[in-house]
Amino acid sequence: MASFSATLSHHPFSPFPHSFRKISLPNTPSIIPPPNAADPDKDKIVQTANEEPPKPVSATPTKPKKPVYSMKKGQIVRVDKEKYLNSVNYLSVGHPPYYKGLDYIYEDRGEVLDMRMFETGEHALIAWVGIPTAPAWLPTDMLIKSDKLDYERI
Template sequence: MAFSGTLSQLSSLSTISSSLPVSSRRFTLRSLPQFTIKAEAEKEKQSTKAAKSDGETPAAPAKPPPKTLPKKPVYSMKKGQIVRVEKEKYLNSINYLSVGHPIFYKGLDYIYEDRGEVLDIRVFETGEYALVGWVGIPTAPAWLPTDMLIKSEKLVYERL
């Protein structure tokens, strides 16, 4: 149906249709999606009937994979572990060079001789590190790579 009229006539038609009760209006476009959904459902029923008549089992609907939680990292040490630092590895590491101590500096000997406790363990981009605090030494804890730490078997130690 083509409408050939002026703009004022067109606007008057829209006001007339909006004043009509909802039950008297025709909504052919709104009912269209319902028919397509029903038609798709009937096609699916027919395909399953055809598959059953052929002796095939219908394919089960694909279930989404179950949600998996990220795995906890496996650390080489535990919190509370008693450790000390391996001297040769530490002196050849970037950690020692970043401190800027002179060669043969004796102020750090406590990390090789005294016990330290692992306070925290984290995996950074450069590897696994442990936050080590030294028992009885009034210094701040330090993040050290776990590969240069030696696990101590016993808590008893002698300070030289």
């Protein structure tokens, strides 16, 4: 059995003596192999003349590209009624067919607060101006852009 060795170093607040000592513990297996031990994986790292050396990995990771959105924050929009009534978004709220409580999303202006790319596609967070409701995430394909800020009701 090989013996375990430890070296204690000098530290100003150390309770150990100020000289370097080597302590040997009997019957303790050696954790670190001796430096002259044969490395079993050493033969696997042989490089031929035709191979290129491995490229160093850069320390700074590359940033993912920003997605290009079809709308900008602050864009004034309204919802296309036919597309919305035939969408999963309308079915998920559980309103009866042609529910009148949502007419403001077709008639009043909404403002794009944020844009995101989800698994189901590009969505916009829409808040309706002057309507005390929570903003909603809607797919951008069912939104109608307004060219000017002074939007008139239909």
